[in-house]
Amino acid sequence: MSIEALLHIFIPTFNRERDLERTLGQILDVSSPVRNCAITVLDNSSCDSTVEVVERAMANHPNLSLVTHPHNIGGNANICRAMELLDMEYYWIMGDDDLYDFGNWTEVEKAIENGEKAICLSRYILPDDVKGDVAYQLVQATFISGMIIASSLVNDSVISEAYNNIHTLFPQMTPVISHLNNSGHIYVVDRPCVANGLLVLVDDAGGNCDKDVSYIRGSDENQVSPYSRFQRWIIGWSAVLAAIKDKSLRERALMAGGDIILNEGKRKGAGRAILRHIKSQMLGRKRLLPLAAYVYAVADRKLARRIRRKVLCKDPRRRKVVFYKICAALMPWRKAWYVNRIKRHSDEA
Amino acid sequence: MTNDIVENRLEIIIVTYNRKKYLERTLGIFLSESSPVRNCKITVLDNNSGDETEDAVASASKCRPNVRYRKNRYNLGISGNIFRAMELAKLDYVWIVGDDDCYDFSSWSEVAAMMESGEKVICLSRYILPDDRKCDLAAQLVQITFITGCIYSTSLFDDTSIRDSIYNVYTLFPHMVPVVRFVNHGGHIGVVGRAIADNGLLLGEDKDCSYNRGVRDVSDLSPRTRCTQWIVGWAAICNMIGDRALRERTLERGVEVIHGNFGNLANALLSWYPTRRLSMLVAELYAIAPVSWLKKLPFTIKYTANHSLTRYRLCKIFIPWHRERYEKKIKRILEGGVMA
Numbered sequence: 279m280s281i282e283a284l285l286h287i288f289i290p291t292f293n294r295e296r297d298l299e300r301t302l303g304q305i306l307d308v309s310s311p312v313r314n315c316a317i318t319v320l321d322n323s324s325c326d327s328t329v330e331v332v333e334r335a336m337a338n339h340p341n342l343s344l345v346t347h348p349h350n351i352g353g354n355a356n357i358c359r360a361m362e363l364l365d366m367e368y369y370w371i372m373g374d375d376d377l378y379d380f381g382n383w384t385e386v387e388k389a390i391e392n393g394e395k396a397i398c399l400s401r402y403i404l405p406d407d408v409k410g411d412v413a414y415q416l417v418q419a420t421f422i423s424g425m426i427i428a429s430s431l432v433n434d435s436v437i438s439e440a441y442n443n444i445h446t447l448f449p450q451m452t453p454v455i456s457h458l459n460n461s462g463h464i465y466v467v468d469r470p471c472v473a474n475g476l477l478v479l480v481d482d483a484g485g486n487c488d489k490d491v492s493y494i495r496g497s498d499e500n501q502v503s504p505y506s507r508f509q510r511w512i513i514g515w516s517a518v519l520a521a522i523k524d525k526s527l528r529e530r531a532l533m534a535g536g537d538i539i540l541n542e543g544k545r546k547g548a549g550r551a552i553l554r555h556i557k558s559q560m561l562g563r564k565r566l567l568p569l570a571a572y573v574y575a576v577a578d579r580k581l582a583r584r585i586r587r588k589v590l591c592k593d594p595r596r597r598k599v600v601f602y603k604i605c606a607a608l609m610p611w612r613k614a615w616y617v618n619r620i621k622r623h624s625d626e627a
Numbered sequence: 628m629t630n631d632i633v634e635n636r637l638e639i640i641i642v643t644y645n646r647k648k649y650l651e652r653t654l655g656i657f658l659s660e661s662s663p664v665r666n667c668k669i670t671v672l673d674n675n676s677g678d679e680t681e682d683a684v685a686s687a688s689k690c691r692p693n694v695r696y697r698k699n700r701y702n703l704g705i706s707g708n709i710f711r712a713m714e715l716a717k718l719d720y721v722w723i724v725g726d727d728d729c730y731d732f733s734s735w736s737e738v739a740a741m742m743e744s745g746e747k748v749i750c751l752s753r754y755i756l757p758d759d760r761k762c763d764l765a766a767q768l769v770q771i772t773f774i775t776g777c778i779y780s781t782s783l784f785d786d787t788s789i790r791d792s793i794y795n796v797y798t799l800f801p802h803m804v805p806v807v808r809f810v811n812h813g814g815h816i817g818v819v820g821r822a823i824a825d826n827g828l829l830l831g832e833d834k835d836c837s838y839n840r841g842v843r844d845v846s847d848l849s850p851r852t853r854c855t856q857w858i859v860g861w862a863a864i865c866n867m868i869g870d871r872a873l874r875e876r877t878l879e880r881g882v883e884v885i886h887g888n889f890g891n892l893a894n895a896l897l898s899w900y901p902t903r904r905l906s907m908l909v910a911e912l913y914a915i916a917p918v919s920w921l922k923k924l925p926f927t928i929k930y931t932a933n934h935s936l937t938r939y940r941l942c943k944i945f946i947p948w949h950r951e952r953y954e955k956k957i958k959r960i961l962e963g964g965v966m967a
Binding site for chain 2: 434590
């Protein structure tokens, strides 16, 4: 069966007309093997000329369609929406700003023919030494453009779970995790087909890397709920990992995520990096404690003990009380010191 | 005259899943001659039911152009469906309605008046708002968790609210987010004098009301989804309230309504969450618990949120003993009248 009848491509986008134009150009190019696949652009009610860009491309490509949401529902919810709309046997959710190289496409087609259910097209986290490591494969799978997934993995429980995981920032992981829980595996291609637009543009140095990539892009930062404002990659990652049944894989995947995101992929000292990160974000903010507890829940024994001692068991209120007491005790002395200083200054004048 | 305004400004969205019988009853009430909303735009939002919900809607909406049917391709879960309803709302006011509740439209004119005067959140239900509580904002917020008991102005659903609502689908109360934001900005909730909607659960009919209803494989769900409880989602929502006193009071009202008192909550927590993997659920409560709780419930809240696995295991052995000690302690406190 040809790829056109099998693969449905989704491009969630918000206010990135230039990137979207480039991406559409790459996919619809004459040399692209997927130019005749069904392609749906999911526009999060952008306020720039995204609609015109898509409509211009639609004129020449009847396989392209556009869905505009009435509100900006955020990037993660838009990914859920894509999973809900899919029509074919495989789906591929593409970021709007990534770079594609179809030189190795035959391998992907072969994998689809072989009935692989989760195909990883990207390898920037997976150099040869960790290519076979499921934990690192999972981290790579967080990159939406890098995964082609079989629609048979998506069912009612996966979709409702994806909706429940929008807060973790990784709803796209729920089909993959349910696949792994049912003793499936991820197929990784030899040569990558997709590169993360962010990484490449940063490497170029001088490209447009001042792009806003925050998770709450398009909504008012000061008005969203505290969990949403302070959500971080590693915390969402641990929250989504909680669904993995295999304990050792869960713990290793957390470490792999910490290694890549917080530790520059050094393969060592990931636990310490995670702890440092949580401490800097959560310590002293009791209201954000649950976020730290998400990491605590999936961490291995050693890291869990450290998180408990260094983050969870510190009672910020109590420390504040002590601090105020000390300040109050020192007040008369400070006052005297100030008065003296002001006096001295005025005398000198 | 007033009714014309209501018909043009209010839309009703019924969220439903596999409850044909109750849906028929609800549609019957809404479309009957005596109902003031019979000509409003009514949408049935079906969460991919497996029964004949579609036929039921079709037969009920014969010669009724204002009734429409819409089916999700997958079961999004109840909160996901409520979010979908919020997103679809187009008219000035939206009333998202559960499929199994009961109604009494005798004081509808009050609602129409409130809508005319531009009230943004109208609470239609009073089963936890007796007259002495009517003006208590915390209790009003708890009452509004009942989805049918509230009419929202769609002007509250701006991009930030909508995004935050879908982010909060996991807390079970996505519909509370716009209200909490509104309250944070000094907004005010209008409460009707006589209840219009009542919770169908209070009828005592036997039906499946779990939040995971319709999910094929519950073991596929993450522990956060599988084990979450009303009060935990509620704590996560309360965390959004800016004013600390109100935040803590709202959480306390929720506990009062669902568990009765702290002692019951303590016991419930012990039976739900004995492992590290679920510590985040307890931590959500702990994060906004008032200081007075931490004194009353040191073991439950503080210990389950913070303690090590080894300690848990030890604790598990001692739970019966602990519970006994607790019950004694709580009794003592109750007799002393501190809790009241």
